[in-house]
Amino acid sequence: MTESPSQQSDRKPAFLTPLALVLLVLGVGFFSGYWGHEEADAGGEILASATLAILLGGALFAIFYVLTQRAQKRFAHAQAELQRSEARFRALVESSSDLIWEVDADGVYTYVSPKIRDLLGYMPEEVIGRTPFDLMAPAEAERVRMMFNAIAASRQAGFGIENVNRHKDGRVVVLETNAVPIFGARGDLLGYRGMDRDITARKEVETALRQSQDNLAEAQRIAALGSWDWDIAKGILRWSDGIYRIFGLSREDFGATYEAFLEIVHPDDRTRIRQAVNETLEHGRPYVMEHRIIRPDGSERVVQERGEVSRGPDGSPLRMVGTVQDVTEQREAELRLHQAAKVFENTSEGVMITDAEQRIIAVNQAFTRITGYAEDEVIRREPKLLQSGRHDDAYYRQMWDAIQSRGRWQGEIWNRRKDGVDYPEWLNISVVRDDAGAVINYxxxxxDISSIKEAQGKLEYTAHHDALTGLPNRLLFRDRLEQALAMARRNGGGVALLFVDLDRFKVINDTLGHEAGDLLLQEVARRLLGCVREEDTVARMGGDEFVVIQKDVSQPESAALLSARMLAAIGTPFTLAGHEIVTSLSIGISLYPQDGRDASTLLKNADAAMYRAKEKGRNGYQYYSDEMASAGIERLELESDLRQALQRGELRVHYQPQVELASGRLVGAEALVRWQHGSRGMIPPAVFIPMAEDNGMIGAIGEWVLDTACADAAAWHAAGLPALRVAVNVSGRQIGGDHVADRVAAALRSSGLAPQLLEIEVTESVVMQDAARAISTLNALRDMGVTLAIDDFGTGYSSLSYLKRFPLDKLKIDKSFVDGMVDDPDDAAIVMAIIAMAQSLRHTVIAEGVETEAQVARLRAYGCDEMQGYFVSPPLPAEAFAEFLRDASAARGDGLS
Ligand SMILES: Nc1nc2c(ncn2[C@@H]2O[C@@H]3COP(=O)(O)O[C@H]4[C@@H](O)[C@H](n5cnc6c(=O)[nH]c(N)nc65)O[C@@H]4COP(=O)(O)O[C@H]3[C@H]2O)c(=O)[nH]1
Known part of the structure; x- marks a missing residue:
């Protein structure tokens, strides 16, 4: 226990009081002794004086003592009072929740209350001698020190200085400091006194509040949300930043009022809003509505608005609060989603969505339509259930490789429907990944491309087959030939290529019509197919041309045998639309490897051989030989030249006199066309007429000959020469056409030639091809007054009964019989029979190709009417013939008509 200051002061009189009493007794003693011995001697006087002095001294001492005692008591009291006061203040300071401190001018703590322990974790003695700045981060210390300097400079107290300190345990402690500068008597700064208050918790709350406000604002911004508060009584409308942002307005330029707000609302939506707000004000029900706004920049947005009202005690509305949220993107996304959903459901393509584990999570209606599986039958299952088994593992592996590496795959795949039927589909698989690249969906x-496939198949078939006969076409033939050659090259075998042309097809086609022509080609195709082995190919190259690829030909004779089979098959008459048709083939054969090692050469050579077969009289086959190659080329060139012959004026008409056998009179002339080729000289009609029949030029050539002959005959007559009948050949193709009678009429008209002076010659076979049509054409000509002759008589298959039906005037005995009739009894018999038949039908009969006197004699003997041939004259150019006519007329001295 320590003593209090008052206790210490009370102890002093303990030794002073007895001393004062001793002095007092001594003083009284001396004084009384003096006074009892007045006449004492000097010594007594001295003693008296001494006693007095002692008494006085004692009195003084007593007085002093009393005074001292009093002063001491007062001091002790004051001291005790001071000590009590100090203790009180100390207790106050030390019990204060604030930290009280004192620092010198350099900021060094001279005093610090124990509160520092609570605030900063230090004991006061730990910081005495240090500065408060030592407990701060350097920058903070610098800042706070400057504030203290400012306080000193202002000589004013500083309040609310916030500073951040570091607690002994490392925590941050924010203090609020009030500080007073202390100055000395001379005004010099002695230090500062002040107090710190811990505001860490407050600051944290403030920070948290600010943070939450920021968060709210941020959340509003992110959510495109704003809030408003309408003080109805005061008419003040407060908008959050979010609303300004949504409305595209700035707080500075826009005073928020309800009316101003309505201005921003789309005009068509204003009434709705007014109604909603009024209803809420009236009935208190919160409202939620969507409406459009038009921002100052003209852009239109969709917002969702909510509002609630609060009322005063009397029930009157005081305040409305609400939110505005920009839902434009949301609505657009919903619209897009809606559209996507519509597309998903309504697209004709099947759609299947799986999760990352390839389990089906959604399919559309088209999926069900195509696969036959309902949605609930496939959900959570794997697309594998659709596999057809037509593709191997490698196929699916390649598919998944592509999906993983490129994110998509597309291709054709066979899947299986629920009913077990396989179908081809065009499939497009794509991967959907999240932002991190992980697969979310496939x-x-x-x-379903079944119909496309089917059409493709048909197309493929059509592209490779002839529509009429169903035989492989040129394209497929080419392919097959290449294959056959490749195999022959490998195996060392041979291949025969047979180029087959149907003789006189064009004539048949023109005379019987295309339908009959088509039937004929179909039947020919069927018969040809019947002649070959399975592994051989019969193809149609177009028109009446066929080719046969005969594989594994070890002997060239195999091709001849096949040709013979085909000739026999086609040689059997065809019955088409009630007509019996006889036709034949011309076959050209080329062999691999001897006649060519590639497809083109073999084909070209077979074609050349076929032409040779035709030249040799048709109905036969011909192997290729080297000479044919040049002939083939020549033929092609000639054909091309023929197309220009008419325009170039290279055609001529020569006339061959026809003489009455009995009288030797010149009765007519046959017009025979000639082609005076620019470089090749005279080309015989036997060469170019079949060519013209093939390429369709015969019509134009025939017309030209007809016109020229009529014109020449008319000109001779006009020139004063005797009138003379001119015979013009008309090709089968012309007869087949509809316009022969018209053409003849036109030629007569333009030349002015009398119809009786024109004779039309048609060959027997042509007439026989389509008798009905020939009859009607011939009748038409006959009606015009034109004479009709049948050429090459005896070479066809005419029967007398047939012949009777034709309106003919003349039969022309073919040169081949005339040639042989002198030596060959058969020919002579035929000539006689023809003459007899003509006479019985009352037709004139003329023999052609008469060269010798013996023939003339025979013909005259048999009763033939007329003749023509080198014996009389070869065909002559027009001028020469006119001369011949003039001479003949002069010799006879009479007309010939
Ligand atoms: N060896 C020999 N031959 C004789 C004799 N007398 C006449 N010839 C030839 O015999 C052919 C008779 O004509 P075709 O039988 O109507 O046979 C004609 C005819 O079918 C056809 N032709 C000629 N000109 C025309 C024409 O303008 N139009 C049509 N469609 N065919 C024509 O060409 C065929 C051949 O005509 P060409 O070469 O002019 O040959 C002519 C003629 O020059 C003879 O005594 N001995």
């Missing part, structure tokens, strides 16, 4: 979009 989307498969597919369409």
């Amino acid at each position: 989307i498969g979009v597919f369409s």
